[in-house]
Amino acid sequence: MATKTTKVKKEESVVLNNYESVIIFTPVLSEEQLKDAVAKYRKLITENGGELIHEENWGLTKLAYPIQKKSTGFYHIYEYKAPASFVSTFELAFRRDERIMRFLSTVLDKHSIQYNVRKRNGEFNQGKNTTKQQEAKK
Amino acid sequence: MAKPQKKYTGSSVFNTTPDAAQRKKYCRFKKNGIKYIDYKDANFLLKFVNDQGKILPRRLTGTSLKFQRKISQAVKRARHIAVLPFTGDMIK
Numbered sequence: 001m002a003t004k005t006t007k008v009k010k011e012e013s014v015v016l017n018n019y020e021s022v023i024i025f026t027p028v029l030s031e032e033q034l035k036d037a038v039a040k041y042r043k044l045i046t047e048n049g050g051e052l053i054h055e056e057n058w059g060l061t062k063l064a065y066p067i068q069k070k071s072t073g074f075y076h077i078y079e080y081k082a083p084a085s086f087v088s089t090f091e092l093a094f095r096r097d098e099r100i101m102r103f104l105s106t107v108l109d110k111h112s113i114q115y116n117v118r119k120r121n122g123e124f125n126q127g128k129n130t131t132k133q134q135e136a137k138k
Numbered sequence: 139m140a141k142p143q144k145k146y147t148g149s150s151v152f153n154t155t156p157d158a159a160q161r162k163k164y165c166r167f168k169k170n171g172i173k174y175i176d177y178k179d180a181n182f183l184l185k186f187v188n189d190q191g192k193i194l195p196r197r198l199t200g201t202s203l204k205f206q207r208k209i210s211q212a213v214k215r216a217r218h219i220a221v222l223p224f225t226g227d228m229i230k
Contacts (some may be wrong), residue, residue, distance in 0.1 A: 001167060028172040064222055065220055102220065109174075111173040115174040115176065
């Protein structure tokens with residue numbers, strides 16, 4: 001996976017960076033509304049010269065503190081490659097959307113890309129749990 | 139000189155008890171080869187905050203400066219997306 005990304009960068013004139021956006025939707029949405037909203041931003045990424053790498057949905061999750069007087073929210077995570085100018089337009093769309101309570105976009109460096117790939121493959125969780133257990137034993 | 143460390147004894151993961159204090163502290167990230175700290179992993183980040191949700195100092199956790207910076211960044215991001223609380227009593 002990592003070798004592929006470097007190849008793409010060299011071939012294209014526009015440099016694509018790796019980003020990750022976490023969005024919290026209001027819990028008021030119905031399942032269909034949520035699907036629509038998620039599809040809308042998926043489309044936005046691909047239309048603006050980006051490419052979606054991975055998506056993750058946590059479903060209805062409890063928040064650590066209330067946001068807009070709501071104690072739960074739908075978490076959705078996009079991992080994508082896009083030109084740098086895209087992030088501002090993406091975030092502008094988030095701000096205009098009343099369905100979104102909170103969002104966070106971060107750049108991914110080589111370690112985090114690797115981490116995400118390993119996490120997706122599922123090899124990661126087992127290893128991590130064992131280290132946690134080892135630490136607990138000490 | 140013995141430091142009064144009663145305030146942080148809530149986290150049993152770290153060597154804060156008097157008998158374990160003599161043991162050499164080490165950076166768990168360097169030792170285990172962890173290079174990226176995920177801000178979405180609340181259970182992992184909970185090890186680096188105290189009961190009130192404050193970030194634990196390096197002198198207690200033994201983390202190297204490089205990774206302490208990454209921890210603080212990750213904890214702050216986690217707070218923003220409501221994965222960790224900003225404040226709280228007995229959050230563990």
